[in-house]
Amino acid sequence: MEKENIRYSELERLCKEFRKTILKIITEAGSGHPGGSLSVVEILTTLYYLHLNHNPKNPFDDKRDRVVLSKGHSCPALYVILAELGYFDKQELHNLRKVNSILQGHPARVYNGGDEVKFVPGIEVSTGSLGYGLSVAVGMALGFKMDNKQNLVFAICSDGEHQEGSIWEAIMFAGFKQLDNLIEIVDYNKLQQESRIDDSVSLEPLKEKYISFNWQVYEVDGHKISELDTALADAKKYKGKPKVIIAHTVKGKGVSFMENNVDWHGKAPSKELLEQALKELEGK
Numbered sequence: 714m715e716k717e718n719i720r721y722s723e724l725e726r727l728c729k730e731f732r733k734t735i736l737k738i739i740t741e742a743g744s745g746h747p748g749g750s751l752s753v754v755e756i757l758t759t760l761y762y763l764h765l766n767h768n769p770k771n772p773f774d775d776k777r778d779r780v781v782l783s784k785g786h787s788c789p790a791l792y793v794i795l796a797e798l799g800y801f802d803k804q805e806l807h808n809l810r811k812v813n814s815i816l817q818g819h820p821a822r823v824y825n826g827g828d829e830v831k832f833v834p835g836i837e838v839s840t841g842s843l844g845y846g847l848s849v850a851v852g853m854a855l856g857f858k859m860d861n862k863q864n865l866v867f868a869i870c871s872d873g874e875h876q877e878g879s880i881w882e883a884i885m886f887a888g889f890k891q892l893d894n895l896i897e898i899v900d901y902n903k904l905q906q907e908s909r910i911d912d913s914v915s916l917e918p919l920k921e922k923y924i925s926f927n928w929q930v931y932e933v934d935g936h937k938i939s940e941l942d943t944a945l946a947d948a949k950k951y952k953g954k955p956k957v958i959i960a961h962t963v964k965g966k967g968v969s970f971m972e973n974n975v976d977w978h979g980k981a982p983s984k985e986l987l988e989q990a991l992k993e994l995e996g997k
Contacts (some may be wrong), residue, residue, distance in 0.1 A: 721938045724762055728754050728938075731797070732967045733994050734806065735789045740987045742810040745818065748977040749787040752902040752935070752962040753869065757794050759941040760867060760898070764949065769799040772834040778864055779853050781838050783846020784871035784900060785819040786979070791835075792816050800835035844877025846870065847897060851883045854895040854955075865949065868897045873905030876914045887955040888927030895955040896948045900935065902964035906978050923957050935960030967994050 731754050739745035761767070766778045782791050789809065796803045801815065808814035815824045815833045819841030823830045840846045850868035857864045874880055887895055901919070903910050910916060923930045929951050933940035941960065948956040964978075965971025968990040982990060 720763075721942075724758055724938050727762075727797070728758050729967070729994055729997060731758065731790065731793050733991055734793045736968070736982065736987055736990050736994075738793070738806045738809045739789055739981045740984065741807060743981050744810060744979075745789055745981055746786040746979045747789075747968075747982065748904065748964040748971060748974070748979075749784060749871065749900065749902065750790040751966045751968065751971065752964045753784070753787050753790050753900045754966070755936050755938055755941060756869065756898055756900060756960055756962075757790055759938050759945065760869075761794055761798060763942055764945045765867070766865070769795075769835070772800055773832070776862075776864065779837050779850070779866045781846045781850040781853070781866065781868045782820055782840055783850070783868055783874060784843065785840030785846070787869075787871075787900070788816075788818070788820045791820065795835040798835075801833075843871065843874035844879045846874075848879055848883040850895060850897070851887045851892065854887070854892040855890060857894055858890075858892065864894065866895050868895070870897055870899050871905075872899060872901045872903065872910050872916060873913075875899070875916050875919070884923065884926050884928070891927070891953055892955045893952050896945070897955070897957040899957060899959045900962055901959055902935075902962040904964045904973065904975050904978065906975075908975060919959060923959075927954055929954045929956045931956070931958045933958060933960050935962035936966060967997065969993060 732751055735750050739747050768774050792806060796806055805816055809816050810818045820836045820839060822836050822839040823832055838849050847868050847870055850866045854866040920930050931944040933944050944958045963972050965974055971977040
């Protein structure tokens with residue numbers, strides 16, 4: 714347990730640094746989605762550092778697990794982690810949202826490399842149109858099953874996209890096909906672009922809905938690495954059903970004026986507000 718505590722402590726330190734970098738590159742770009750990027754940090758960190766079968770030095774290894782960031786607008790969090798792990802040079806982060814950059818405002822699987830189209834290391838699927846990422850992940854999982862491969866597929870979804878019909882088609886299909894190589898993580902931060910989820914179309918009872926479609930369900934605090942770690946470890950072993958981890962999070966986590974504030978869904982902070990946010994994060 715002592716070793717685990719040290720490991721979690723180091724990951725928590727990384728999460729703080731990731732949050733600072735996320736805000737810096739969004740401010741530099743002059744646009745982006747800070748709220749949802751900050752809420753998903755522990756989810757992605759726990760997944761990539763503790764549970765994902767992947768190799769940054771060989772990002773196209775056929776045996777790798779697949780990650781689909783269905784909530785593609787939160788890609789600054791993914792980009793920062795991929796850069797830290799060595800998928801691409803950290804200097805690329807300063808090109809966020811720029812023309813011809815490999816790091817667009819939503820994840821792009823390919824980019825124009827001049828004479829040829831090239832793949833972006835670490836990005837498995839181009840996402841951004843909310844609601845379809847889970848369907849892509851389901852297709853991947855089914856393909857691996859049909860080919861008798863052991864690859865796992867992880868889909869990171871938002872709460873708001875659960876208002877899309879395609880999400881529920883994917884949930885129904887995955888449960889029916891018993892795709893136990895599929896693990897979904899819901900970043901349940903309770904806010905969407907213009908309102909609270911419950912003021913738009915409530916998802917509750919979300920856990921019971923998944924259970925009714927033959928999914929194994931876990932509910933955790935999405936900012937506690939220990940809880941995410943335990944849930945992911947069990948989900949990877951559980952057989953016979955697809956699995957979903959409902960991770961309760963705070964949109965804009967770590968920055969007082971962004972937390973639970975729908976205004977910070979999709980805008981960049983000013984340089985003055987960035988400095989305030991960085992001071993807050995440094996003090997945590």
